[in-house]
Amino acid sequence: MENPPEITQILQDWNDGKDDAQDRLLPYVYEELKRQARYLMSRERSNHTLQPTALVHEAFMRLAKQTGIDWQNRSHFFGISSRLMRQILVDHARTHSAAKRGSSPIHYSLDDVDIPVEQRAESIISMNEALDRLEKVDEQQAKVVEMRFFGGLSNAEIAETLDVSERTVLRELKVAKLWLYRELNK
């Protein structure tokens, strides 16, 4: 991705902690992440498990390098990455599930080992929706789940990002599981 002049300013603002910088930054980072994801998809032999953190990390390092900003605020970085991964994955899931639905219907039977891709796409989408609802009830809890499920962050990383103890993260996750399980099985 080319490096429009404004992005340097946005990144600078973000690093300085300006409130709206993150929102202004998102579209750029999103583009970069998508580029990375495409790159991964197009690789001939990808034996790697796609690590969300690594992916975002790579994207950010590239951006940072381009703009010559010294990145120190790791926790900011984790926070934003999870939100982005969520957008990207939900986006992917939607395309996938919509594309299949639009084409001629294929009747999958349950045996032959493969759980249909659609079902997995659906579960990402329904988790996304359930999480939206959880956010209204408990913002921090929703954030923790977002980081864990979409961002693939460890409990320690989540704790660092939200500036809470790991114990708190564990407790939030436990309760979130109960709430979401009920929500998803309604």
Next chain:
Amino acid sequence: MADDWSKIKEVLNELLAIEPSARASYLDRADLTPNIRAEVESLVELETDSESMFEASAVELARDFVDSPGPLAGTLVGPYRIVSELGHGGMGAVFLAERADGKFEQKAAVKLLKRELNTNALRRHFDREREILASLEHPNIARLLDAGTTSDGIPFIAMEYVDGSPIDEYCARHSLDLNARLNLFKTVCKTVEFAHRNLVVHRDLKPSNIMVTHDGVPKLLDFGISKILSEGYEAMDAATITQMGVMTPSYASPEQLRRESVTTLSDVYSLGVILFELLSGRRPFEAEEGNLRAIYSAVLEQEPAAPSSLANNANRSGEFEWPDYRSGEAVTEKLGTDFSRVRRTGQHVFSLSPQTLKGDLDNIILKALRKEPERRYSSAGAFAEDIERHLSGLPVTARPNTISYRASKFVGRHKFGVGAGLLLAAAIITGIIATLWQAQVARTERSRAEKRFNDVRALANSFLFEFSPLIERLPGSTPARELLVKRALEYLDGLAAESTDDPSLLSELATAYEKVGDVQGNPYRPNVGDVAGALASYEKSRQMRESLMESGRGNAKLEGELAGLYKSIGDVESNAGDYAKAMGWQMRSLSIRERLAAVEASREARQALAMANRTVGVTWFYDNNNKKAIEYYEKSRDIFATLAAEFADDDKLASEYAYSFVQIGEAQGWDGELEAAAANLQKGLAMTEPIAARNPNDQDFQRDLILCLNKRAENLDDLKKSDEAVALYERSLVIAQKTYAADPESQRAKRDVAMGSKKLAQALTSANRPKEALAKLDLALTVFGEIRDSDKNNKSGIYDVANARFAVGELYVSLKDWAAALTAFETAKGEFEYALAANPGDSYTRRMTSLNLQRIGLCYSELARSPEDLKSAVKHLRDSLEALTRMKADGVLGDGDLPLLEEIPTLIAKLES
């Protein structure tokens, strides 16, 4: 609303932290509004159901959107070269491959598994199952050839390649008539029966796992694979298991869908579904478009229709209609092994006239499909026999289901949780055994009785080998395990009394008693802590095996088993603190291993010999005789050295070899030879680094590296090279945290993080960085505490907490904050006493308890706020001296601690003057 939620959350957090049984009374005391209480109750009851949530991240679920195809033709997978792809499915892709070294003219079907299947668990479980699966030599079973990981760390399984088509397709394509189908199916049943007698349950029988070659020979694929793959996933729900590709809902028995114990009778159920389909063209329960929930509720709750009633409308024309495959499936079909077939529900149709199926065949199939395992055929063989009777025009044993039975049996089924389900299953099996037993005793029909007797054996074995591992992993399952032991012993004793002149039975019984002994008290497995019981069961096993040896039936296999048994007895004795007895058994085990390796210097025999030497070394090491330990460690090292040279590409052997140096170094360190220890530890570390680097995703190898780093760092710390030690500990902790992040459920990974933090803290202390050290110790104490509280039976958890507390005290000592140090040591004192009570003979715990007393004395003497302080100092120092002196008398005091025996009296004298 928001206020309600924070209250609800608060209560939930409290509830989740306490035992489920205590929750109701907690709620009663909590004084909640009815709304809040209802909400809390409805949420907390989902604890078990929701447990496995987030085990897979969204990225993992989205894998197929972003992952590209697997290896190309020509790629090497273990000893195999990929020829072409056969298909792919939930658990990975399958390739046609041939041996790369040209050693054998052998085609193989190689499954490359998805990475999320835990490589370690897979390897561990495969090692355990290897022998059993290798014994499954049968013309109708596709052999398992190999399993391992590719150079990229992807787990693979190689099987004999079968060129043919799935049984349903085969029947259809050749338009087999009813008798031909039944005969073919009978062969399948007998094959399954053979596997059951060898203690292997298939767990995932379905048409695509039953291939028929062009010559009409059925070959069963994937025996034992499902069990290997599901290792480590016991806690997952059925949907996840299905997704992993180790279970197929349409063919799975109700108990499998409920995630209860899987037995030989589960396979009987799946066979029933297959026969249903082969004869009627339909499955007993069919759901629309992969509706998982619909199929679950049908299998669990509905009675299947009679096959004859479905055969009618399966295909009006009465002609076979070819299944509808997606484009691209032709390749799969041509190459035979089918893993990606996607079939249209209701499209696969073949039909016999309903009249042919009515009566016997309906009854036979429905008997196999009973929801309650105990009401199905008692074995696949019995299923085959009834079909045979039908073919010969004899009356069959299967009777129509009766409504009253159905109704009574189904009430309250869903009340049972997993634990209760297991107990129920145990009771059922015991019930069957009793019935069969009576039949045997009556001896009305001699041959029949013998057959039944064999059923008892099969069931007893299935009981021990299938249930026990399942139960082991359930937290809080001790009562279930105790019941298992009790029941197992009851019928084992019964069998033993009945017919001990049969050598094969005797050998089976010996194995079974050993297994029971393991459950009772083998320290290397989850056990119920019954040391005396374990020793008694091992003793029975020993007598049987030794009498087999004496009766001239000795062979290498039996001797090997005996050596293994001696080792287990030694392990139990060692854990109970009787090192002299333990040593006797380990030496006996070693001498057998020596003899076996002398007779046949195979890799296995030599490896076993190396391990036996190591075990003797470890026993000496526990007994605090470091010189003796080193002597045997060196013997073990030398054997591993030649093995590692001979099998240079085997990382497992290389790491065992490397570990020998670490063990020697460790013992030298304990013996005070720090420089010699440094050389060995450094060598072991240098050898382990490249192995870990080659296997970045293998947790076992990563853990080896953690151990090496820690032991070398400990040594550097002893050598007063604290900064170097800190650097190594930091590396080790990073690896541990990475492993834990990858597998947060792993207690071992969790413990490694705690241990790593603690060790790093100690090194930071030596490096005079106390503030960082305190932070790390805090983390260590928290995590150790969590581990201790999560498993009350885990004795080392108690010790770990005490030890970490001791380290906190040491830290304050280094800061000369005597008051804070004293508080920590005083707390640790209670914790060490608790640890010592849990594990009285343990010399490490004795040592730490004594040292802790000495530290308390030291703190009081430094504080010296009052005459009382001085008195306390003298008292604790005396206690410490006494404990250390006792250790010396018992011969378990290390040379490094000897100076204390001088220093303490000097200090006491000084304080008293």
